[in-house]
Amino acid sequence: MTLLDVKNLDKRYASGGRTVTALDGVSLTLSAGETLGLAGASGSGKSTLARVLTRLVPADAGTVRFGGEDWLALSGGELRRRRSRMQMVFQDVLGAFNPRATVGSVIEDPLRIHDIVPKAERGREVAALLDRVGLPAAYAARSIRDVSGGQRQRIAIARAIASRPAMIVLDEAVSALDVSLREKVLELLVALQEERGIAYLFVSHDLAVLAAVSHRIAIMDAGRIVESGPAVEVIGNPQSSAARALVGAVPRLIGQEDRNAV
């Protein structure tokens, strides 16, 4: 079932007297429970796409249908209510929070805003969400300043799943973590997807990360999607120069033959 249907998205920024085309006719689809990995060099437009889809910045043209609705046409109270269905985890999404906020309040916000569980049950739900992402319930009382980078991303994931979304946009969500923490967070994300049928748009400049989690991969270059297909095909047999450059940049993705040829 198609959950997200993006057609011909354009986004330009005015920057220092010139116009930068960040998205140029971007189209893609995402099914319920599926992961689409989005890769591309720095400046190719990945974050802009993530921000347009999560309604942080407006598009100049194009359409987005999400859950059968005209997503870009939603505004005001209607948009606030529907936002529960599409959540986001960015590189340091909690960095934007008041540093005095507690872990518990960060996770409880969406439960309250979207009225997910009755007030009396919120504390228990926060504890259950912390447990699900591998953190002790006692962390609810901590300041978000006093947790490590890996724990922060787990908390960001707990907050994202709290409103029971159909989709999560992850933008470089594990990029700041060291390799062993990164693998654990990726395993958590895959397990949550299998349990809850959440679709992911997983943005990363790192194809090794995308190879671990994606069903399909799309490659962006200069604001356009230049290649897309099943993850194994895009990684095993990249067609575009942008995809070949990304595959070549990750030594452990190169097949033995290619490595011998280098």
Ligand SMILES: Nc1ncnc2c1ncn2[C@@H]1O[C@H](COP(=O)(O)OP(=O)(O)OP(=O)(O)O)[C@@H](O)[C@H]1O
């Ligand atoms: N707020 C902005 N104002 C002006 N130009 C912008 C703005 N945000 C992004 N851009 C430009 O739009 C283009 C796409 O940027 P974007 O951040 O979407 O790329 P990206 O693929 O996510 O890059 P990175 O991997 O480095 O984050 C770049 O040329 C960038 O400089």
